[in-house]
Amino acid sequence: MATVGFIGLGIMGRPMLKNLLKAGHTVIAFDCNPAALDECVAAGALRGASNSDIGARTDMIVTMLPDGPQVEAAVLGAGGVLEGAKAGTLIIDMSSINPLVSQQVAMACAAKGVDFIDAPVSGGEPKAIDGTLAIMVGGSETAFQKAEPLLKLMGSSALLTGPVGAGNTTKLANQIMVACNIAAMSEALVLTTRCGLDPEVVFNAVKGGLAGSTVLNAKAPMLIARNFKAGFKIKLHQKDLRNALQTAEANNVVLPLTALVQQMLSSLMADGKGDLDHSAIATVIEGLSHTEVKKPS
Ligand code: NAD
Numbered sequence: 001m002a003t004v005g006f007i008g009l010g011i012m013g014r015p016m017l018k019n020l021l022k023a024g025h026t027v028i029a030f031d032c033n034p035a036a037l038d039e040c041v042a043a044g045a046l047r048g049a050s051n052s053d054i055g056a057r058t059d060m061i062v063t064m065l066p067d068g069p070q071v072e073a074a075v076l077g078a079g080g081v082l083e084g085a086k087a088g089t090l091i092i093d094m095s096s097i098n099p100l101v102s103q104q105v106a107m108a109c110a111a112k113g114v115d116f117i118d119a120p121v122s123g124g125e126p127k128a129i130d131g132t133l134a135i136m137v138g139g140s141e142t143a144f145q146k147a148e149p150l151l152k153l154m155g156s157s158a159l160l161t162g163p164v165g166a167g168n169t170t171k172l173a174n175q176i177m178v179a180c181n182i183a184a185m186s187e188a189l190v191l192t193t194r195c196g197l198d199p200e201v202v203f204n205a206v207k208g209g210l211a212g213s214t215v216l217n218a219k220a221p222m223l224i225a226r227n228f229k230a231g232f233k234i235k236l237h238q239k240d241l242r243n244a245l246q247t248a249e250a251n252n253v254v255l256p257l258t259a260l261v262q263q264m265l266s267s268l269m270a271d272g273k274g275d276l277d278h279s280a281i282a283t284v285i286e287g288l289s290h291t292e293v294k295k296p297s
Contacts, residue, residue, distance in 0.1 A: 001025050004150065005054035005061035006045070007074055007081070008095065009036035012121070013064035015128040016094070016154045018043055020062075023153045030054050051075070055084030060150065063093045067239050068101035075116075076108050087113030092147050094135070094154075096120040096236075098243040099165035099172070100250065102138065106164040115143045118164060119151060120171035124232055132156040136174070138166035172247060175240035179261045179278070181215040186282035189223065189293045199224050199293050219279040223293050228276040228283075235274035238265040 001024045006017045009031040020027050021044045029040045030048035041047050048054045051074045054061055061081060065071050071093055075081045081091060091109060093102065093116065106116040117139030127133045133155035137144055144160045151158035161170045188211075192202045203220040206212065222228065241262040248255045264284040273280055286292050 002060055002150075003028065003058050005030075005048065005058035005081075006040075006064070007031065007048075007051055007054055007061065008064035008066075008070075009033070009040050010064065010066070011125050012094075012128045013062075014040060014043075015125065016062070016064060016133075017045060019131040019153050020150065021045060025150075025153075028054055028057050051077075051080050052082075052084035055081035055089065056086075057084075059086060059089045060146075061085075061089065061091050062150070063091065063095060065093075065095040065097075066236075067095070068097040068243075071095055071097055071101065071105060075105055082109065082112055082114065085112065085114050088115075090115045090117070090143055090146055092117055092119050092150070094119045094121055096171050096175070096240055096243075097168055098246060099138070099168040100247065102168050103165045106139075115140070115146075116164060117143045117147060118167040119147065119158070120167050121155060122171065122174050123155075127156075128154070135159070136161050136167045136170040138162055138164045138168065138170075140164075168243075169247065172240065172244040175237065176244055176255065176258050178215055179237060179241060179265075179281070180257045181213055182219055182278060182281045183257075183261045183264065183285065185216055185220060186223070186285040186293075189220065189282070190285055190289055190291050193293050193296075194289060194291045196296060198295050200295060222277065222279045223282050224295070226294070228280040230275060231277040231279070233274065234265055234268045234276050234278055234280060237278045238262065238269060238274070241265060 003026040006027050006029045027045045028048045029045040031037045102118040109116040119137045121133040121135050123133040135151050135155040135158040137160045189199045
């Protein structure tokens with residue numbers, strides 16, 4: 001069993017790290033939040049002193065950070081992984097970031113003989129705990145083969161989708177489909193509620209047909225119960241759609257639906273609701289028609 005470095009011990013990183021420990025790996029962990037690091041050390045991880053310390057003590061490192069700027073800081077910045085890392089080290093970045101940033105970080109790593117792959121995930125905290133995430137990988141075939149046994153401890157699928165950046169491009173596709181699906185579900189349930197129907201009956205009637213989806217099954221019950229406790233936070237989804245729109249612009253592509261849903265997320269952010277679950281997109285659509293999705297009284 002290899003010694004693995006793990007940087008970024010948030011909602012997702014902590015359970016993912018625990019699955020590596022459970023499989024028998026020695027894990028050296030670091031996070032700039034001492035409380036998160038303490039929890040992982042209590043679970044059996046070794047305490048890293050800094051990102052560069054992780055780079056110096058391991059040659060396979062997982063990062064699970066919020067966005068591109070944090071990945072750049074943790075890997076390339078002062079006191080970052082590259083300061084300590086030896087040639088031949090593999091960095092597996094599982095954060096959801098702009099694919100262009102993945103490519104830039106990979107190039108800086110390559111200049112020091114360090115391999116880098118992007119391997120963002122879908123499935124949220126429950127699947128991070130179960131070790132059943134869907135993992136979308138960008139990188140060389142050789143680096144993927146080296147990482148695959150580790151990825152399989154954290155996910156039920158790990159698919160190589162193309163060169164570095166392709167994992168995050170695939171993740172952007174995932175996030176576009178999820179956001180637009182939540183918005184479409186919200187419009188449908190606002191309409192049927194306003195027409196006097198019970199949203200739960202409507203949900204049960206359509207879920208087995210073509211409109212049925214994992215998103216519908218997860219988010220319609222939350223909306224009907226008025227439960228917007230995250231799950232996946234509005235502020236993270238706003239970050240993902242921002243990355244999608246930047247990637248679209250860089251590639252001369254127009255994403256009208258994504259841009260519209262991004263405005264809804266911005267409205268929620270402006271309203272101080274960035275920590276709510278992304279199913280709260282529905283509340284913006286409800287507000288436009290003064291109709292709350294709920295059982296008829
Ligand atoms: P989080 O904010 O809970 O955790 C991020 C951690 O990174 C924090 O503990 C923070 O202290 C640490 N950190 C930030 N900068 C650092 C640095 N320079 N050095 C060391 N540590 C640093 O985020 P999360 O929910 O765990 O998400 C991580 C990534 O996974 C994000 O890109 C997110 O979009 C993606 N993701 C999240 C979910 C979800 O449901 N939460 C699902 C799929 C994908």
